[in-house]
Amino acid sequence: MIDLKIAVDAMGGDNAPQSIVAGVERARDEFKDIDFLLFGIEDEIRKFLKNETRITIVHTNEMIVMNDEPVKAIRQKKNSSMVLAAKAVKEHEADAIFSCGNTGALLAAGLLIVGRIKGISRPGLLSTLPVIGESNDGGFNLLDSGANAENKPEHLYQYAILGKYYAQKVRKINNPRIGLLNNGTEPHKGSKVTQEAYKLLSDDPNINFVGNVESSSILNNVADVVVADGFTGNAVLKAIEGTASSIMHLMKAMFLNSGVKGKISALLLKSSLMELKEKMNQSQYGGAVLLGVKAPVVKAHGSSDELAVYYTLKQIHTMIEGKMIPDFVDYFSQQRISAKIEK
Amino acid sequence: MIDLKIAVDAMGGDNAPQSIVAGVERARDEFKDIDFLLFGIEDEIRKFLKNETRITIVHTNEMIVMNDEPVKAIRQKKNSSMVLAAKAVKEHEADAIFSCGNTGALLAAGLLIVGRIKGISRPGLLSTLPVIGESNDGGFNLLDSGANAENKPEHLYQYAILGKYYAQKVRKINNPRIGLLNNGTEPHKGSKVTQEAYKLLSDDPNINFVGNVESSSILNNVADVVVADGFTGNAVLKAIEGTASSIMHLMKAMFLNSGVKGKISALLLKSSLMELKEKMNQSQYGGAVLLGVKAPVVKAHGSSDELAVYYTLKQIHTMIEGKMIPDFVDYFSQQRISAKIEK
Numbered sequence: 293m294i295d296l297k298i299a300v301d302a303m304g305g306d307n308a309p310q311s312i313v314a315g316v317e318r319a320r321d322e323f324k325d326i327d328f329l330l331f332g333i334e335d336e337i338r339k340f341l342k343n344e345t346r347i348t349i350v351h352t353n354e355m356i357v358m359n360d361e362p363v364k365a366i367r368q369k370k371n372s373s374m375v376l377a378a379k380a381v382k383e384h385e386a387d388a389i390f391s392c393g394n395t396g397a398l399l400a401a402g403l404l405i406v407g408r409i410k411g412i413s414r415p416g417l418l419s420t421l422p423v424i425g426e427s428n429d430g431g432f433n434l435l436d437s438g439a440n441a442e443n444k445p446e447h448l449y450q451y452a453i454l455g456k457y458y459a460q461k462v463r464k465i466n467n468p469r470i471g472l473l474n475n476g477t478e479p480h481k482g483s484k485v486t487q488e489a490y491k492l493l494s495d496d497p498n499i500n501f502v503g504n505v506e507s508s509s510i511l512n513n514v515a516d517v518v519v520a521d522g523f524t525g526n527a528v529l530k531a532i533e534g535t536a537s538s539i540m541h542l543m544k545a546m547f548l549n550s551g552v553k554g555k556i557s558a559l560l561l562k563s564s565l566m567e568l569k570e571k572m573n574q575s576q577y578g579g580a581v582l583l584g585v586k587a588p589v590v591k592a593h594g595s596s597d598e599l600a601v602y603y604t605l606k607q608i609h610t611m612i613e614g615k616m617i618p619d620f621v622d623y624f625s626q627q628r629i630s631a632k633i634e635k
Numbered sequence: 636m637i638d639l640k641i642a643v644d645a646m647g648g649d650n651a652p653q654s655i656v657a658g659v660e661r662a663r664d665e666f667k668d669i670d671f672l673l674f675g676i677e678d679e680i681r682k683f684l685k686n687e688t689r690i691t692i693v694h695t696n697e698m699i700v701m702n703d704e705p706v707k708a709i710r711q712k713k714n715s716s717m718v719l720a721a722k723a724v725k726e727h728e729a730d731a732i733f734s735c736g737n738t739g740a741l742l743a744a745g746l747l748i749v750g751r752i753k754g755i756s757r758p759g760l761l762s763t764l765p766v767i768g769e770s771n772d773g774g775f776n777l778l779d780s781g782a783n784a785e786n787k788p789e790h791l792y793q794y795a796i797l798g799k800y801y802a803q804k805v806r807k808i809n810n811p812r813i814g815l816l817n818n819g820t821e822p823h824k825g826s827k828v829t830q831e832a833y834k835l836l837s838d839d840p841n842i843n844f845v846g847n848v849e850s851s852s853i854l855n856n857v858a859d860v861v862v863a864d865g866f867t868g869n870a871v872l873k874a875i876e877g878t879a880s881s882i883m884h885l886m887k888a889m890f891l892n893s894g895v896k897g898k899i900s901a902l903l904l905k906s907s908l909m910e911l912k913e914k915m916n917q918s919q920y921g922g923a924v925l926l927g928v929k930a931p932v933v934k935a936h937g938s939s940d941e942l943a944v945y946y947t948l949k950q951i952h953t954m955i956e957g958k959m960i961p962d963f964v965d966y967f968s969q970q971r972i973s974a975k976i977e978k
Binding site for chain 1: 767784785816818824825849850851852854855865866870871873874875876877878879881882883884885889890892893896897899900904907908911915
């Protein structure tokens with residue numbers, strides 16, 4: 293029984309194609325209902341492939357690299373592994389696309405090749421971040437975390453809907469708490485965009501809107517989904533990642549530079565340190581998802597290892613199984629009808 | 636020889652007036668050229684004051700509290716310690732104002748009572764953040780870190796000038812590196828605001844512009860001054876602070892919850908842990924400064940202790956001694972003249 297197919301850009305990321313192939317095989321062994329299309333250099337892929345069951349290699353020599361200009365790369369590198377994978381989705385040969393490559397190019401492929409769902413103005417990138425110091429192990433979602441450099445209030449409102457469905461379908465949260473990223477918690481706070489978005493969100497009884505949330509507290513379980521314009525969302529995501537990584541390095545240096553005392557402490561605290569590292573590791577949540585396009589377009593970190601690739605394929609499996617995209621399509625097509633009726 | 640005077644809101648902050656008074660006395664003992672005006676409840680202040688040398692108490696019972704609406708509070712609580720302190724600056728009875736109280740109210744007092752410097756459109760709040768994992772102990776400055784909810788490209792350009800003078804005068808950096816906070820490092824990246832600001836900054840030969848910087852790397856010594864619109868700057872500042880605080884809590888919990896192993900490790904690593912804590916402690920840099928108004932308007936954290944108050948008063952001393960404000964006034968008045976000539 294094969295009923296879903298994932299198009300994989302086997303050449304994107306620092307560890308491609310090795311960890312991509314390993315992650316795909318791991319997911320293939322666990323999920324018997326997924327078939328994979330691997331786009332990339334056939335010889336390179338075969339070097340790491342143990343078993344071809346439900347895996348089809350589509351050979352291409354062309355690749356989009358990290359410093360390619362995204363839109364230009366998508367338009368010009370028509371035979372690149374990423375573009376071919378996106379085309380497979382567009383032509384209904386696959387249900388989703390996965391890549392660890394150039395983020396901007398993947399977003400462009402999502403918008404220009406896979407295409408927007410009718411009724412959605414500006415697809416947004418959803419990221420999952422950890423919740424710290426709370427029992428909530430599922431983290432929280434932030435969107436738009438960087439697909440757009442500018443957004444209008446209506447876009448933020450649509451992100452709330454998209455994020456709500458994602459949290460319900462993938463994270464199995466019944467009535468997700470939606471927060472609006474703002475520079476203060478009071479309702480009147482913020483820019484024109486956030487003030488207007490606040491009204492749209494609080495006026496919709498179908499959204500469990502918990503009000504404004506500040507970036508100082510989003511790691512502390514104040515909301516399941518945090519909506520933001522893409523510029524601020526991206527800045528906050530990167531600030532959190534950068535700060536966490538800097539402090540973890542500082543901590544590591546503390547153990548390494550404390551001589552014998554550091555070595556003993558590291559041994560004594562080994563299990564706690566592993567737990568801390570695990571807590572900060574985002575790969576268990578899967579990749580970042582471009583929401584608002586006609587199929588899951590999913591980006592895992594460039595440095596993804598086998599496990600991170602596996603988790604992301606698992607996340608895609610859950611999205612497809614939960615029929616998230618058909619629900620988006622239904623919801624936004626009805627919105628268009630009701631908007632027309634109101635006129 | 637008394638040649639400068641600081642107006643102190645003695646009633647603002649969690650530890651007022653005790654730690655304010657203690658910090659003022661410490662600064663008074665070190666800097667023989669500062670005189671202080673302490674605004675607040677006389678009996679409360681006297682309870683902690685050891686010695687009145689160069690300290691004048693101006694009694695008032697009225698206070699602005701943390702949940703007062705800023706502009707309303709400034710307009711209605713005319714005898715509050717904060718408003719009286721700001722008025723002392725406006726009437727040239729003092730050279731700067733210091734408070735650990737309501738940030739929004741202090742910003743409003745700066746704008747509405749102390750007043751803007753001619754030629755400056757939107758004063759911005761400058762914060763100092765630590766640089767991690769590098770030899771640079773002076774940290775870096777971020778502005779606007781929250782005085783405005785919206786900014787135009789010209790405002791960001793003015794923040795670069797203001798931040799440059801601050802870094803030169805207070806941090807003694809000869810030719811400060813100025814970075815523009817953006818969602819990518821390439822010149823074309825960002826919103827209309829950052830794209831236009833990029834042009835203004837790169838066109839000015841007097842600015843040592845290092846280009847776009849991302850929030851993931853600003854802790855790693857990429858620039859001495861980072862300019863941003865107030866909404867993004869505020870979100871990034873709070874994301875960094877929130878993440879750092881969450882991880883430090885997690886680390887503390889690791890030691891506390893690891894039983895005897897944790898206790899031994901904490902003892903072994905004591906000096907390194909103190910160093911780590913010190914590294915993350917921002918109070919050594921002083922407070923956040925509203926730049927672009929006619930006198931230093933400086934906000935220290937609500938939880939400031941004696942030492943944090945002392946450091947902030949020292950920072951104010953350096954600003955006044957370095958004649959930062961007269962330099963701003965000169966610079967921006969010349970800009971107005973040249974702008975007129977160009978027309």
